[in-house]
Amino acid sequence: MALPPNFLEELRLRTPLAPLVQRKTRLTKSGRNWKGCCPFHGEKTPSFYVYDDHFHCFGCGAHGDAISFVMQAEGLGFPEAVERLAGEAGLQIPQATPEAAARERRARDLYGVLEAVEAAFRRRLNLPEGAEALAYLRRRGLTETTIAAFGLGWSGGGRGAIAADLKADGITPAQLAEAGLVREREGGEGYTDLFFNRVIFPIRDRRGRVISFGGRTLGDGQPKYVNGPETSLFSKRRNLYGLDLAKEAAFRGKPVVVVEGYMDVIALHQAGFGGAVAPLGTALTPEQMEELWRLTPEPVLCFDGDAAGGRAAAKAAEAALPLLTMERSLKLATLPQGEDPDTLVARRGPGGFTTVLDGARPLSEALFALLTEGRPASTPEQRAALRHRLAEAANAIPDKTLAAEYRRALLDRFFAASRPQRGGGGPGSSLGRKPPAPPRNRPAITLERTRAAQAAALFAITLRHPWLLAEVEECFAAIDPGDARLAECRDRVLAWLAEGHELDSTRLMDQLAGIGLAELTTGLLRDPGLPEAASADAQPKDVLDAWWHFYGLLRGEAELMEDLASARRDWDAMTTDPVVQARAQQRLIRLTLLLSAQRRGEAAETEEAAPPVG
Incomplete structure (x- = not known):
């Protein structure tokens, strides 16, 4: 009797190919794949490649999956190879009835x-x-x-x-x-x-x-x-909508993105994000995560920016922890409030969703906020319970080295968040409190110092989140920061952007450090008076809102009118490129709102309008 296709598919899924091949030949990483000397013919230069679901030798032409590898390497027939792999995978072979x-x-x-x-x-x-x-x-x-x-x-x-x-x-x-x-x-x-x-x-x-x-x-x-209901061919836990198309996109290097529904997947594919998939009416299951990792080592889970989205993200993160290895993890992206991928690409084009993906955070960074959200930590009992929860989450990771790194990262953030503020212990505490420091003479608050602080906040947000340059490039170029060093930093950032680099904060900071701006840029990011939007874990919407806020403060009404006229000229000369369209439209909207707020006298009324100086 031929074995059922579902059984063979499950067997292949439970048999990672690279570890199986490494029993016969030494493999080394080659991008997302592996390579080594072919175990089937003598060679000194590696021409044998192992992919997620098959191997291929470019020397002798050997090709196949896990079952055929065991057959060729061990000289076994098909039934014997299946029996051996099934035993290792803990699967029962269907009986010939x-x-x-x-x-x-x-x-x-x-x-x-x-x-x-x-x-x-x-x-x-x-x-x-x-x-x-x-x-x-x-x-x-x-x-x-x-x-x-x-x-x-x-x-x-x-x-x-x-x-x-x-x-x-x-x-x-x-x-x-x-x-x-x-x-x-x-x-x-x-x-x-x-x-x-x-x-x-x-x-x-x-x-x-x-x-x-x-x-x-x-x-x-x-x-x-x-x-449809569960059938002999269909299991909601094991399948993902759009998986067949995403497999091809992932092979071409496109990001694999998990969204919520059918229309989200379809809209993203049409907008050029061919790696989009969706679960089928269930929370993301371990079986579906295994499918994702067969496509890419770090898929992106995309969630709504509301409370339900936060709960879904936390649930997915905790479900993933027992499955993490040093070679496979997750990223988490958050959509703007009230948006889903379908509406986002309809309103803002592919560039709008690219911004969301650029703001995706590795699981190791996002996990602390997900696990502590809504959990008070004001008493010793609450802090102890929270610390225990963080340690338990890290301990769920099977790899002890990786678990130790997660535990260290989580507890470092826990202790940083729990550390008493300058001036003494926690709220109401008098034990161990240092005497109040003598008052310091602070420089007078002047217009020049206020503008300098506003420019520093805008530059810090830009350095921490360079992905926003895709939207604000033209306006960033127009800024007069009032400081020669900041002006040089702006010009260097724009030159770096024009070279087409990946919009990554670490890479940008390394680039600026290499040209002698390390002291300036690190000083900007370490300023304790920075707004929350300059922190690494700020939400994309908050980052953009804060950037435009400080931009409006720095420009003034006359300059904003010039900016708006320039944006309208760009819009009138628009190409059909949807990314350019989205950028021009967003700039028009932002500048119109800023100018209107300034004319109403509202530009300086927010809590971030005058960051601390001195």
């Missing part, structure tokens, strides 16, 4: 059934009855190419529509029930459609085969979105 053989035949048939169902749904979308669904997809900004690439369709509005469509192909209601398209009524009298009056989204496995469907109602019915 008549029932198992029947299940296998049905599985082969089900792929064909689902393929025919998908074609029927797609046909219906372009018939008069699908006009409303097609209009909905076009209103959401989808092109014909995108609709075709994702195989979007229409279920039909009549009961029994799909069974009637496929009856001529010899597909029975019983087969549709097994494929998850219909459900037998109570009492066994006929079948009920599971997808009715819905836009249809085919769900494919990593090999591109349709395994189920999702549907969105066009009316007010609930639930708005539904997925």
Whole structure:
């Protein structure tokens, strides 16, 4: 009996290829992959490459997956190789029973059934009855190419529509029930459609085969979105929407991004983010994380900027900890409040989502805030409980070296946050309190000193978050910081930006240090009076809001009017490049709001309007 495809897929998933190959030959890292001397023919120069799910020798042509490697390396037949790997992976090999053989035949048939169902749904979308669904997809900004690439369709509005469509192909209601398209009524009298009056989204496995469907109602019915039920081909825990397309994008070096829903994935793919995927109505599972790590060592999880998004991020982070290794982790990105990826790229173009990705933080940086959010730490008992929670989180990581690094990072931040402020102990504490320091003579607060502090805050935000230069480049170039060293720093930053470097703070600081500006830039970032937006873990929206705030303070009404006129000229001369469009539009909006606020006298009323001086 041939083994079920699902079993073989599970076996390959549980058998990391590189460690298996390293039993026979020494491998070294080569980018995301591995290389070494081929174990199947004598060679001195490595030409044997190991990828996530296959190996290939460019010398002798040997090629295959984990099963074929064991067959070639050990001289075993297929059943023996499977038996050995299954034993190591802790999997039970399905028994060769008549029932198992029947299940296998049905599985082969089900792929064909689902393929025919998908074609029927797609046909219906372009018939008069699908006009409303097609209009909905076009209103959401989808092109014909995108609709075709994702195989979007229409279920039909009549009961029994799909069974009637496929009856001529010899597909029975019983087969549709097994494929998850219909459900037998109570009492066994006929079948009920599971997808009715819905836009249809085919769900494919990593090999591109349709395994189920999702549907969105066009009316007010609930639930708005539904997925097909669990079947012999479809498991919500093990699959990701868009995985087949993301696999190809990841191979080309695109970031792998996990978002929430079908339309988010589709909108991002259309905007050029081909590595977007989504879970299927569940929180991200360990099985889905394993799939993500097969694509890239550091996928980005993208969450809403509200409280629910924060809870989802914390849950995903804690679920990932027991699966982390030194070669695979996560990044976490936060969307602006009230936005999802679909609306963000519609309003601000690809550049808007690029900004979100540029602001993604490694799990090691984001974890402290996720674990401490909403947990008070004002009493010894509360601090002890929080410290225990942080240590427990780090201890969940199996690799002891990595766990120790996480524990150190988390506790360092814990102690920094718990450390009493200058002047004594915690609130209400008198024990160990030092006598108050004598008053210092502070320089007088002058207009020049205030402007210098505002310029320093703006430059510190820029150095800490250079990703925002994609939006503010023109305005940053127009700033007169009133200081020759800051002016040189501005010019160097703009020159660095023009060279096309990755917009990374560490790399920018290294570049500036290399040309003699280390003392200036580190001094800017260490100023204790900086706004929160200049901290490394500030949210992208807060960073942009603060930058434009200080920019408005530094420019004044007349200069803002000149900026606005220049922005309008740029808008009138606009190209069709969506990134350029988004930047010009955002600059127009920001400058209009700043000028309006300044004319109303509101520009200096926020808490960050006058940072500490002296």
